Amino acid sequence: MTVDVPVPAMEITAGEYAARLDAVRHKMEKQALAALLITDPANLYYLTGYNAWSFYTPQVLFVPAEGDLIFFAREMDANGAFRTSRLPVDQIIGYPETYVHRPHVHPFDWVAYKLRKLGLIAAAASGYVGLEMDSQFFSPKAYRALFNAIPEWNFVDCFELVNWVRVIKSPAEIELMRAAGKVCTAAMNTAIEHVRVGARQCDVAAAISAAQMAGTSEFGGDYPAIVPMMPTGVEADTPHLTWNDRPFNAGQGVVIELAGVYRRYHTPLARTVMLGKPSEQLTNVADAVGEGMTAVLETVRPGVEARDLAKAWNWTLAKFGLEKPSRIGYSIGVGYPPDWGERTISLRTEDETVLAENMTFHLIGGMWMDNYGFELSESIRVTASGVEQFTGFPLELIIKED
């Protein structure tokens, strides 16, 4: 029943890891970077396979233009980092425990000292050193520690360098996302089944979370970068509310946004459940969003621009007299809390990125109106000639009139 060995088609091989690093170094060369410091947990996972809930204390991967990668983490985490990371143990270094959560020192003071002791400062002093200036889990204090301790280095923003390498998925990654899609289907079915009048919101969240983590008999689930969100009733006009312990009432609409996750690869999905007869207003919005999503899906193919998807959406919505100020989606793949987006391509009218095969997106038709809301989303892959949807739910409002 359980899968005890990795499914070969999904295996990220040594060759694929090497190709990822090559792609990163190619971009580094184009951006004139002599070294790169990686702090985003998703980027760390992508380049090394390292996977643990250790990102609440500082950690950083040193990527020189040439030579060995070195991963720095808190000592207790570094000791076992080889268990999930592909890096050899001598490329994993722990900083002392006494640097954790202290006002007058920072772990990166020690990291800088260690880089100097290892003779790794000089090689990068002739060029620029890239930082992930807007990465989660990289604080101004961490930045200042590096800046003060390594005056030889010219720090520049790398502008999501690794994130951009991640944008086009390999065949193995697509298989991982298809597995995530199966977990997602199970979780959404659970959600639709459990959202009912009288059920406490927290109990439905519990059922969804269990479905996400258990996954299927073939593909055991992983934790999502974002917990189930389910803005309900009048609060459904606000996208990122989680839940409380009150029961659902008849006449409420419930927006459910969740993701299926398999080995950190995410396929998010949103649907809206109406507990009772929907208002004409809500029906109208649901129709508009369904039609808008159809128009977007019909537009997806290699060669079109990200903004073309936004335009297809806007034109359809305009026919219904509606508009949506926020982007209608973003690139997805590996995710860690607090976000499953890749922070690269945004589907909006300003984004001119040309779509290519094996890009993957979360398309979001979310309408946050006054005192109600409707959301319907899809996770998709750009195929050679069109689109693949990772799940197969109808593009409709779900009405439960029991």
Add this chain to the structure above:
Amino acid sequence: MTVDVPVPAMEITAGEYAARLDAVRHKMEKQALAALLITDPANLYYLTGYNAWSFYTPQVLFVPAEGDLIFFAREMDANGAFRTSRLPVDQIIGYPETYVHRPHVHPFDWVAYKLRKLGLIAAAASGYVGLEMDSQFFSPKAYRALFNAIPEWNFVDCFELVNWVRVIKSPAEIELMRAAGKVCTAAMNTAIEHVRVGARQCDVAAAISAAQMAGTSEFGGDYPAIVPMMPTGVEADTPHLTWNDRPFNAGQGVVIELAGVYRRYHTPLARTVMLGKPSEQLTNVADAVGEGMTAVLETVRPGVEARDLAKAWNWTLAKFGLEKPSRIGYSIGVGYPPDWGERTISLRTEDETVLAENMTFHLIGGMWMDNYGFELSESIRVTASGVEQFTGFPLELIIKED
């Protein structure tokens, strides 16, 4: 069965919110701060009640020495922030969607512009403006945006100012943590029940997560700041591993660390389950940790220093020929991903903080040995004369020989 209205003893009243702000301003005055910019989601929740999974895009609370607080968030989140926050709607401002995830601008460029337009720069230009320099979700890019856009302000690190105000809990907060303790008991009982030979790790994680989120019939659960961690077998020598989809095997030890959460208040708890007969080595470590934890619990009372707890632990461990380089605990309360610690008091030999009534801690007896590990932890309150434990599990290794 369900509690539809807040339990009065747990209600954070308007008066309590006002007292929190007074305490923050008192500290601001001592630190010569004319204003403070709050980015830590736990601190935002503490001061305003704002609670949503919106922290993956920048948000900040402006706290001037005098006058209205102003909360800035992404437009789609700001629109509904009044639903959980106590701030009046005119003190909640949304930044435009076009500032989200773009390489050449940052939302705090716009926040700075808006502060200027509102005439709020000048009042703080005569003093220092505190930043949470090591807060999660405050990036170097965000820092640089503020620094460049408001040259009049002298930015300084506030050194976890609000976190330090949070250290001593009010009676209402203690009630919230007792409720979290009940959720925690339910979750740990679920974990102990489900960890068995042949069960997939992911299915046990699913059961634990469901128990955390469902909570009890009286206290509906909330999401934990950290997902269930369960390093298993030889991997139990590493603290922050989550899970995979392989089954538990006979002879494995499983370290379970989880938290009960109620309205964002956390009580973490760790126990170790042995599937089969424990080795002499493991039994010895378990005995040492049990005795060490007892010694720490007996030391807790107002007036002792944080380091006295670490010393009580170290002396006991030394009798068993063991030592633990990491801190044995930290202050707890409100938590958001990725961490349920308050990042203030650490229980280690360097920390001279004097314990006071209604401080709350997570005491951690974690021993990460070579190829195995043992963890046992307790969440506690400092009482007028000693200690209150939020849960009641024996301080022992749990052996399942079925």
